[in-house]
Amino acid sequence: MRIVVAMSGGVDSSVAAALLAEQGHDVVGLSMQLYDQRGGEQTWGSCCTLDDLHDARRVASVIGFPHYIVNFERQFRETVISNFVQEYASGRTPLPCAHCNSDLKFSTLLERARGLGAEYVATGHYARVERDVNGRWLLKRSADPEKDQSYFLFSLTQDQLARAVFPIGTLAKSEVRTQARRLGLSVADKPDSQEICFIPDGDYAMFIERKEPSVARAGAIVDEHGHQVGTHGGIHRFTIGQRKGLGIASTIPLYVLRIDSDAGNVTVGPRSALERTRLVASGVNWIGIDVPAARVRVTAQIRHRHKPAAGVVCALPDGRAEVTFDDPQAAITPGQAVVFYDGDAVVGGGWID
Amino acid sequence: MTELVILWREPTEYIGRSKKLSRLPGPVIYGQMLRFEETVQRTYLDHNATTPLLPAVIDRMTAVLREEFGNPSSVHHFGQQAKAAVDDARSQVADLIGADPSEVLFTSGGTEGDNIAIRGAAEALEATGRKHLVASAIEHEAVLNTLKALARRGWRTTLLPVDQSGIVSPAVLREALADDTALVSVMHANNEIGTIQPVFELARLAHERGALFHTDAVQSAGKVPVDVKGLGVDMLALSAHKFYGPKGVGALWIRRGLRVLPLMTGGRQERSRRAGTENVPGIVGMGVAAAIAAAKMEGEGRRLAALRDRLETGILRAVPGTAVNGSPDYRVANTTNISFDRVEAESLLIALDLEGVAVSTGSACSSGTLEPSHVLKAMGFNAHRTQNSIRFSLGAGNTETEIDRVIAVLPGIVEKLRSLTRAPARA
Numbered sequence: 001m002r003i004v005v006a007m008s009g010g011v012d013s014s015v016a017a018a019l020l021a022e023q024g025h026d027v028v029g030l031s032m033q034l035y036d037q038r039g040g041e042q043t044w045g046s047c048c049t050l051d052d053l054h055d056a057r058r059v060a061s062v063i064g065f066p067h068y069i070v071n072f073e074r075q076f077r078e079t080v081i082s083n084f085v086q087e088y089a090s091g092r093t094p095l096p097c098a099h100c101n102s103d104l105k106f107s108t109l110l111e112r113a114r115g116l117g118a119e120y121v122a123t124g125h126y127a128r129v130e131r132d133v134n135g136r137w138l139l140k141r142s143a144d145p146e147k148d149q150s151y152f153l154f155s156l157t158q159d160q161l162a163r164a165v166f167p168i169g170t171l172a173k174s175e176v177r178t179q180a181r182r183l184g185l186s187v188a189d190k191p192d193s194q195e196i197c198f199i200p201d202g203d204y205a206m207f208i209e210r211k212e213p214s215v216a217r218a219g220a221i222v223d224e225h226g227h228q229v230g231t232h233g234g235i236h237r238f239t240i241g242q243r244k245g246l247g248i249a250s251t252i253p254l255y256v257l258r259i260d261s262d263a264g265n266v267t268v269g270p271r272s273a274l275e276r277t278r279l280v281a282s283g284v285n286w287i288g289i290d291v292p293a294a295r296v297r298v299t300a301q302i303r304h305r306h307k308p309a310a311g312v313v314c315a316l317p318d319g320r321a322e323v324t325f326d327d328p329q330a331a332i333t334p335g336q337a338v339v340f341y342d343g344d345a346v347v348g349g350g351w352i353d
Numbered sequence: 354m355t356e357l358v359i360l361w362r363e364p365t366e367y368i369g370r371s372k373k374l375s376r377l378p379g380p381v382i383y384g385q386m387l388r389f390e391e392t393v394q395r396t397y398l399d400h401n402a403t404t405p406l407l408p409a410v411i412d413r414m415t416a417v418l419r420e421e422f423g424n425p426s427s428v429h430h431f432g433q434q435a436k437a438a439v440d441d442a443r444s445q446v447a448d449l450i451g452a453d454p455s456e457v458l459f460t461s462g463g464t465e466g467d468n469i470a471i472r473g474a475a476e477a478l479e480a481t482g483r484k485h486l487v488a489s490a491i492e493h494e495a496v497l498n499t500l501k502a503l504a505r506r507g508w509r510t511t512l513l514p515v516d517q518s519g520i521v522s523p524a525v526l527r528e529a530l531a532d533d534t535a536l537v538s539v540m541h542a543n544n545e546i547g548t549i550q551p552v553f554e555l556a557r558l559a560h561e562r563g564a565l566f567h568t569d570a571v572q573s574a575g576k577v578p579v580d581v582k583g584l585g586v587d588m589l590a591l592s593a594h595k596f597y598g599p600k601g602v603g604a605l606w607i608r609r610g611l612r613v614l615p616l617m618t619g620g621r622q623e624r625s626r627r628a629g630t631e632n633v634p635g636i637v638g639m640g641v642a643a644a645i646a647a648a649k650m651e652g653e654g655r656r657l658a659a660l661r662d663r664l665e666t667g668i669l670r671a672v673p674g675t676a677v678n679g680s681p682d683y684r685v686a687n688t689t690n691i692s693f694d695r696v697e698a699e700s701l702l703i704a705l706d707l708e709g710v711a712v713s714t715g716s717a718c719s720s721g722t723l724e725p726s727h728v729l730k731a732m733g734f735n736a737h738r739t740q741n742s743i744r745f746s747l748g749a750g751n752t753e754t755e756i757d758r759v760i761a762v763l764p765g766i767v768e769k770l771r772s773l774t775r776a777p778a779r780a
Contacts, residue, residue, distance in 0.1 A: 028707065068703045071724070115700050115770040116707060 002026040003165060004113035005122045006105050007059070007067065009052030011187045012124030014059040015176045016167040018183045020122055021063050028118060029060045029067035032109065034076040035198050055187050062184060072108060079103040081198060085211045088204070088236040091259030092335030095152070096196055101125075102155040110163055122165035125149045126173075129164050137161035139287050139346040144172040151304055154339040154349030155285050208236045219264030221248060224257070224273060235259050238266050241274055241331025255331075275328035277311075281338045281350030284321045288347040291315050298340040298347050300325065302332055313340050313347070321350055393709040396755045400595075400687060400748030401544050401572060402713055406638070407597040407645060407749075414599065414638040425631050426622065435633050442640025446604050449643040450570070450589060451580035458605045458623050459636050463571035464495040465616075466590025466605035467538070469627070470567040471499045473613035474536050474588065475508065483535035483564070485509045489521045489550070490731035493569055496538050497727075513539070518680035519548040519732050526558050534564040541584070542573035545728040545744055546679030547688030549573065556585040565611070571595055571603075575646035576685045577654065581606050588613070593635065597749065598642030602635030657747050658686035660756055664745055665689045667760035672767050678729060678742055687747040692734075696770050698741050704766045705743075710759050713744045 005017035007029045021027040031053050053069055060067030080100050087094035101123075110121045126142035127150040137158050142148040156164060168176050180188035199207045209216045221230035230248040232238070237245065242256040246268060255274050258267040279302070289296070292315050299308035300323050311325035323338055332338075332352060339349035397405070406414075417438060423431030425439050440454070447454040460466045475486060486503060488496050490512040497512075504510045511529045513521050521539055530537070537559040542549045556566040567588040570579050574589075575596025581589050588611070592603040607613055607626070619628025669675050674694030693701060698714040705712055714726070725739040745759075 028703075066707065068706075070699055070703075111773050112700055115773045116704050117769070 001120070002028060002116070002118040003120045003122050004028050004030050004109070004116065004118040006109055006124075007031045007056040008124065008193075009055035009059075009187065010124065010193060011180050011185070011190050012126070012168055012176060014056065014124070014185050014187045015171075015179045015183070016122050016124040017059065017065070018063045018185060019167045019179065020165070021065050022183070027063075027065040028113075028116060029056060029065060030109065030112065031056045031067070031069045032072045032076070032104070033069055034072055034080075055190070059185050059187060062186070070109070070112060072104060075104060075108045076100075076198075081211065085208050085215075087335045088208050089212055089215045089261065090335075091235045091238075091261035093239040093333045094335045095337050096198075097152045098155055098337055101153055102157075102160065106156055106160040106164060110160070120163050120165050122167055124168055125153060125166045126169060127153050127166050128169040129161050129166060137287070140169075141341070141344040141346075143170045147173050150346050151301055151337065151339050151349075154287070154337055154346055155283075156287070157285065158287075161287070205234070205237045209234070217264055219266065221246065221266045221268055224267065224269040229268065232266055235261055235264060235266060240333040271330070274330045276332050277325045277328045279323050279332045279338060280316070280320060280353050281323065282318070282320045282353055284315070284319050284348055284350030286315075286348035288342060288345050296340070296347065298323075298342060301339045301341065302329060302352065303336050308341055319350075320353075321348070394758075395709045395711065396759060397711045397750065398745045398747060398759065399711045399713045401547075401744065401746035403594045403600065404597045404748050405750065406599060407642060409645060410598055410638045410641045413641045414634045417634045417637045421633070423633075425633065426620065435631075438637050439631055439633060442636045442643075445640035445644040445647075446591075447606075449579070449647045450574060450591070450606055451582055452606050453609065455624075456581075456606050456609050458607060458626050459631060459639075460590075460603045460605050460627065461601055461632070462594070462603040463493070463569065463590050463592035466571075466592070466603050467493070467495040467567070467569050468499055469605055469613060469616055470588040470590060470607075471496065471536060471538055472503070472616060473626075474565050474567070474611070475503055476614045477612045478535040478565070481535075483533045485511070485531050485534040486536050486538070487511045487513060487526070487529050487534055487559075487564075488538040489513045489515060489540065491515055491519060491543055491545075491728040492538065492540055493544060493571065496540070496569055500538075509533075515731050517732050518683075519543055519546050519678075519728065520680055520683065521550055521555060523551060523554045523558055526555050530558065530562045530564065532562070534559070534562055536565045536567060538567040538569065540572070541568045541570040541579065541589075542577070542685045543679070543728060544572045545726055546690040546732075547572070547684035547746075548679045549577070549683045549685065552584045552586060556587075560585070572688075573685060575643065575650070576687060578650065581608075587611055593639035593642055596642050596646040599635045599638040602632050602639045604639065653749065654686045657751075660747050660751055660753065661687060661689050661745075663753065664747070664756045664759065665691070667756070668763060671760055671764045678732070678734070678738075688744065690729075690742055690744045692738050692742045693767055694741065696741050696767055698743055700770050701741075701743055701766065704770060705759075705762075708762050708766065710762065713746070714742060 003020055003025050005027055007013045007017055017027055017029050057067050080096050083099055084094045084096045113121050126144055126147040128140040130138045130140060132138055139150055139153055141150045177188055195202045215236045216234045219232055220228045221232050223229050238256050238259055240256055243253055246254055248254055252270050254268040255271055256266055257269045257273055295312045295314045298313050299310050301308040309325050309329055311323050313321050313323045315321050334352050336352050337349050338352050340347040421434050421438055423435035425436040443454040443457050447457045486500055486508050488500055500510045513525050513529055515521050539550050539555050541552055552568050559566040565587045568586045570589050571592045573579055574591035587608045589606040594600040615626050617628045622628055622631055668691055676692045678690040678692055702712060702714055729739040729742055
């Protein structure tokens, strides 16, 4: 069976590809070039730089399957990057990896794969796909809770999950590295990528300003009562719960509570004011169940490193849902995903409004 | 990576229809645990990228590598032997292009030839006040990027547009020439579409204005008759691996008496025009390849033209929404460049490779992805067509059976891609 493996050049997707090849599948490695590699601007460190593409190629040649680089610069710009910039410009904090998964890897790349006679796309994600007795595709957490990436995959539809293969979803990171060593892959000890791949230096504000200069609009920092306590150089520099970089002297620690993109204001206040028990999400994708008619008890995760909190979710019209937590949660951030779990299984998820 | 590990696994199962796991003889090098034995039939249709070495070339090079290891600059027997081998090769290359051997300078390939010609001549002419360089818009990057580099150092540059069949019209060059034009560089045959330029006409116009004329003949030498005197040029670059010689060796013909400053300084090899100990095995291989190309040119040209036409008409007939790019009349015999409407060339190339058919498109960028072809862009095609075109370049090993197989597999592949890929936005 022919399987296309999306290869970033990192150890995870390399081992995913190698394991599939070892199992006897007809593996075709594809690496996506997502931004211009010629400028010398992005030359080091993160996902899919020239060095990474080289690493992916080396893995393919060592294991012995064909590997190609596909140019998705335009698609990446039109989907992931434009969303990223727009979200920040609207005072939200985007989650580009989730968009990349559902809008690029399991859409454009999947279409490419099918054109090449492959019905599946495999990636190096730490997550599991299973099929229940009713034929429903389920998304579950990885065997390694530390590395679990199901949060970033919540927006995959049933059709996309049916064509997704996560070969290392049952492995722990340490086992992946052991496998890489056993297979003789040069990437066995390569460090994990940390930053967002298209901003290797981590300077989001600068990146956004380059793409959308109008965001660099000065505005006021106000307290909970609307009194101005400072100024800022653009709302794209802030996220909910942020404490550093406010430039305000205060006797108590201040956190960003709200970002108002229309007025250009950033509201700050004490930590206690960050807490909420309720959120509404839109663009909700239900995975484990159909759109529920009644309230469903779940644990809900509001960002990548958040410990899922118990609560109930209730479907609203227009693909929205409301989550009510048993206990207040700090820094519920618009633009991030809220993902509902039933134990290890993803029930569904949406974008926090 | 010096560690040798014996990683070993019994052959277990067949993979797909085209591959099987197989046992490698002897110990396995670090990392190479699996080796897939090729059972897919491969057809190589990318001879404009490079060609396989002729057995006679390999034999002669092997003899040099094994026995005639001397340094051509040495006075003793070994040096004389190597020197003689290089001289023989120089005569063979000179014969291929109608030149005198003393005018032939061995290089590391086409790119170096273009660099020496353009930079060397430009530098030599700098004192005369001629600060203008002209090239066609469809040149190889070896020329285009050399011009760009000189432009950053204060040279004025002009790129000549081409018509829709990819030809530079003499009228366009006449317009572009100025009193201070130092050099005009227009390729003899284009690598992507195979179109042959009216070099004689263009060179004459350049000379009328006192400018030098260089031609990159990398894609024509060995394929069509190339005669430096008949073309009326001042410099001409060629590359061995495009005509069944080794990679890493080429030649630049410089008209006798023309002053071209060297890029590499050092010893007095190549009449002080290119320092460094000669790549004797490569040069010897190039000589043999040149001699064979010259001898076979007429018959092989006819054979390849017939095969190419068979492929072209076969594709146009079997696949709807296809068109040929470039001049049907003025082109090298082995090349055709075809657009496939509503298909991304990138996908088609990969799909064909997975079927065992090796073709090419545009020029590859540093990462190996495909970029819109600057050649097709210059011909006035829209963004879609510059990204849906495939180059088929035929060569010595190709047979009618292979061509027919390509024509047979293409319609299904194209059909599948068209049904699954969203049509790229037209611009």
